[in-house]
Amino acid sequence: xxxxxxxxxxxxxxxxxxxxxxxxxxxxxxxxxxxxxxxxxxxxxxxxxxxxxxxxxxxxxxxxxxxxxxxxxxxxxxxxxxxxxxxxxxxxxxxxxxxxxxxxxxxxxxxxxxxxxxxxxxxxxxxxxxxxxxxxxxxxxxxxxxxxxxxxxxxxxxxxxxxxxxxxxxxxxxxxxxxxxxxxxxxxxxxxxxxxxxxxxxxxxxxxxxxxxxxxxxxxxxxxxxxxxxxxxxxxxxxxxxxxxxxxxxxxxxxxxxxxxxxxxxxxxxxxxxxxxxxxxxxxxxxxxxxxxxxxxxxxxxxxxxxxxxxxxxxxxxxxxxxxxxxxxxxxxxxxxxxxxxxxxxxxxxxxxxxxxxxxxxxxxxxxxxxxxxxxxxxxxxxxxxxxxxxxxx
Amino acid sequence: xxxxxxxxxxxxxxxxxxxxxxxxxxxxxxxxxxxxxxxxxxxxxxxxxxxxxxxxxxxxxxxxxxxxxxxxxxxxxxxxxxxxxxxxxxxxxxxxxx
Ligand code: SF4
Ligand code: SF4
Numbered sequence: 289x290x291x292x293x294x295x296x297x298x299x300x301x302x303x304x305x306x307x308x309x310x311x312x313x314x315x316x317x318x319x320x321x322x323x324x325x326x327x328x329x330x331x332x333x334x335x336x337x338x339x340x341x342x343x344x345x346x347x348x349x350x351x352x353x354x355x356x357x358x359x360x361x362x363x364x365x366x367x368x369x370x371x372x373x374x375x376x377x378x379x380x381x382x383x384x385x386x387x388x389x390x391x392x393x394x395x396x397x398x399x400x401x402x403x404x405x406x407x408x409x410x411x412x413x414x415x416x417x418x419x420x421x422x423x424x425x426x427x428x429x430x431x432x433x434x435x436x437x438x439x440x441x442x443x444x445x446x447x448x449x450x451x452x453x454x455x456x457x458x459x460x461x462x463x464x465x466x467x468x469x470x471x472x473x474x475x476x477x478x479x480x481x482x483x484x485x486x487x488x489x490x491x492x493x494x495x496x497x498x499x500x501x502x503x504x505x506x507x508x509x510x511x512x513x514x515x516x517x518x519x520x521x522x523x524x525x526x527x528x529x530x531x532x533x534x535x536x537x538x539x540x541x542x543x544x545x546x547x548x549x550x551x552x553x554x555x556x557x558x559x560x561x562x563x564x565x566x567x568x569x570x571x572x573x574x575x576x577x578x579x580x581x582x583x584x585x586x587x588x589x590x591x592x593x594x595x596x597x598x599x600x601x602x603x604x605x606x607x608x609x610x611x612x613x614x615x616x617x618x619x620x621x622x623x624x625x626x627x628x629x630x631x632x633x634x635x636x637x638x639x640x641x642x643x644x645x646x647x648x649x650x651x652x653x654x655x656x657x658x659x660x661x662x663x664x665x666x667x668x669x670x671x672x673x674x675x676x677x678x679x680x681x682x
Numbered sequence: 683x684x685x686x687x688x689x690x691x692x693x694x695x696x697x698x699x700x701x702x703x704x705x706x707x708x709x710x711x712x713x714x715x716x717x718x719x720x721x722x723x724x725x726x727x728x729x730x731x732x733x734x735x736x737x738x739x740x741x742x743x744x745x746x747x748x749x750x751x752x753x754x755x756x757x758x759x760x761x762x763x764x765x766x767x768x769x770x771x772x773x774x775x776x777x778x779x780x
Binding site: 648 | 711712731740748
């Protein structure tokens with residue numbers, strides 16, 4: 289918790305926080321604030337900073353390569369929370385082990401998860417880590433947005449006076465940061481040659497010992513089951529928060545609404561199966577489709593989600609007693625609405641994948657959105673028809 | 683895993699290519715190979731339009747309409763009229779895309 293307290297204010301006022309009185313004496317006159325990584329001050333130092341190294345460019349924090357329980361808890365919160373920019377590391381230059389003027393320089397984002405994955409992978413190495421200010425966003429996303437980019441990299445090289453910290457002129461940039469970087473421009477402006485490291489932090493040490501060479505496997509991005517599962521909360525949470533409460537209320541209201549007023553018994557007994565179906569479609573689109581992604585036929589996420597949703601709806605209707613005597617109109621509604629909901633949620637997962645491109649998603653949306661809208665309109669009409677029928681008006 | 687076929691906007695101009703091989707290095711989906719000291723596209727459908735190759739080719743031999751393959755981002759951009767961006771910072775939108 290102490291780390292969280294430190295990081296929040298540090299993000300807002302990183303320049304002032306970096307030049308606490310304890311450090312002031314060590315700084316050279318005229319040195320830019322934000323130059324060195326972290327204040328060695330007592331209250332402000334994160335638990336993963338283990339000491340300070342004095343260099344020509346000023347004091348540099350030494351970071352631990354061991355992750356602690358509190359790091360782990362932050363990762364859990366990081367993964368499940370929508371406001372991940374609270375999990376940031378102060379940008380700047382850090383030391384791992386006892387690096388010297390010939391040690392490798394690695395570039396990282398200031399997202400806590402990226403940074404932690406990197407430092408854990410650096411066990412036993414003596415290297416420098418230059419953390420760019422990516423506003424607490426991971427390398428891949430920040431590179432897409434341009435915050436992990438050529439300008440920020442060049443700026444950080446100068447502001448940390450990297451040229452006086454090391455004798456060589458090579459920096460290792462994570463390959464997933466390449467969309468934001470133009471290696472030739474970095475060299476032109478800063479004199480440093482960009483070497484693209486492996487996709488995964490865990491291969492860094494092999495990459496360095498192979499003389500900055502990555503195998504084909506280290507260069508290729510995969511999307512295994514575990515990664516897909518880790519990312520599902522980010523699709524399920526927003527769906528449950530944004531749509532599910534409103535949907536539930538609407539369903540309860542529809543079933544509770546009687547000519548004589550709103551009845552809670554009807555709302556619950558008749559509405560409950562539909563609340564469950566709603567949950568089932570969130571699971572179908574947000575969990576099962578991502579988990580079984582490679583095994584579900586068709587390349588389109590909308591179709592994958594629709595198929596999964598349809599199958600789950602069929603299963604639920606067949607194998608649970610809840611829906612034993614369903615009205616035909618409601619049955620049509622069920623088969624229309626819930627697979628579409630699952631399809632929509634599955635389509636959102638394109639944002640988490642490692643292989644969907646913008647043109648493809650655009651194409652899917654162009655076809656799917658009109659279908660979703662039509663589906664919702666027809667669903668509403670069906671509910672209306674059901675209601676009118678139930679009231680004896682048809 | 684591959685996404686939709688024949689949609690990627692990747693363009694390659696072989697006459698400008700000097701065969702430096704940077705594109706092979708940065709592409710996370712093995713889209714390129716080197717043949718006779720020139721890059722060739724192995725499989726365009728694997729391209730996710732990240733833009734790494736085009737941004738790092740110093741010779742302007744590659745071009746791609748770079749963008750995020752994220753439904754939420756594209757829907758937001760359709761509504762707000764801007765460029766789709768992966769806005770994960772949580773400050774402006776609820777979209778939670780990466
Ligand atoms: S980066 Fe450009 S010049 Fe180099 S091999 Fe690829 S296409 Fe050719
Ligand atoms: S845009 Fe990205 S995925 Fe497509 S070819 Fe270039 S580097 Fe590879």
